[in-house]
Amino acid sequence: MIFTAAGTQDGREIVRRLCAAGHDVAASVVSSYGEQLLAAQKGSIGRLIINDTPLDEDGLRIFFKEHGIHVFVDATHPYAVNVSRNAMTACAAAGIPYIRYERDMTDLSYEKVHLVHSYEEAAEVSARLGSRVFLTTGSRNLERFVKAAPLSACTLIARVLPTADVIALCEELGLTPAQIIAMQGPFSREMNRAMYEKYGAEVIVTKNSGTIGGTDEKFRAAEDLGLPVVVIDRPVLSYPNLAHTFEEVEQFVDALNHAL
Template identity: 45%
Template sequence: MILVLSGTKDGRDIVYKLRDKGFNILVTTATNYGKSLYKQEEGLRIISNRLDYDGMVKLIKENSIKLAIDATHPYADKVSDNISKACKEIDISYIRYQRRESSLSKYDYMIKWAKDYEEAAEMLARLEGNILLTTGSKTLDIFTSKLSPKRLYPRVLPTSDVLEKCEDLGFKPSNIIAMQGPFTKEMNKELIRKYDIRILVTKDSGKIGGTDEKLAAAEQMGIPVIIISRPEEKQGLIFNDVDKLINKVSEIYG
């Protein structure tokens, strides 16, 4: 059986292409929302659980996993670290799917790079104006530890647990942008205009993650962008082309 860690669109593409080739697949997602995007069917089992290292080792052993494909978000570095170490410990194959980085050279003049979320928050603390956070809900506490929630406008998934987290961190409903993407350039521009945004914060989530639309909107609205750099990739087989990854899996199982 093949284990696929995936809560992304490109991860789902990998899963269904593997299914079409007749492989038995176990998919893990970090959230119930991610799980809801799949359909349980013959040869395809979906579970939702945030697994630590020990949990991954147990899952691999109990399900006789022969190959693990890490198709998590480019910034899910802890998950990638855990699964790569678990595969090495058990001595099974590990493949990483990493979506391509965005082509951002034309926006160099308006981009400030931060090595991580903490550095981004420190940079923001030295600047003025409202901030549009498009980095998800997971790291919101890092920003609220250094900045007033009054300045922050996080764009997050409209789920009850995420909204509860925002409220617990001190965000008022008027500051929470609870919306499901994808977002067009015009939608990003409208949010910047509506909330009088002076700085946009994002990750380089690639074309599929809407980075291009965010940068284009910020450019037209005349505001700077802070981008959090991607974590360093772990060693192992790394692909940024889905079809090439599928061919490699077929080769391993051939």
């Protein structure tokens, strides 16, 4: 059975392809919404089981033994470094081949891009660039911005997923309805531009999540309005095997299956 860390659109597509090719897949997600999206893959040729319980390094090793995992496909978000580190360590300990699917990055040639390497640096730079900060980095690190001293005098606008737990988190952090945009992306250039204008954005904060994550359209909309964009750079890890296309993942898996 193939373990696929599938908390992204990329991951769901990899699961779909593997199941369609007849492989048995154990897909892991971190939210009930992700589970709902993956459940639609059931009914393919290959068997699919879905795990929605967070697994640390020890949990992964136990799961590998219980389900006969023989290969690990890491298609987590580019910024989910802790998950990737745990997976690589667990796979090395269990002797299970690991491959990372890495989506392409967005070109950063826009002249008003400010590349930073941490959430703290993003807060500092954003505060210097404008007083109305439009956050498109999701909810997981929202608290870092809300509690960042440099942003204390700024108005934050948070664009987040429209789920009950995320909205509750925003409210717990003291954000008002006027500061919360609860919508599922990715968004078009026109939609981004309309939101920036409506909320009076003076600076945009994002991650380099690539085209599939909607980063290109965020940049284009910002450029239309001449807005600065603070980009939190991707973490760099040393992966034992790396793929940049779905086909490369399939070839890796097929080669291992033929070797068994």
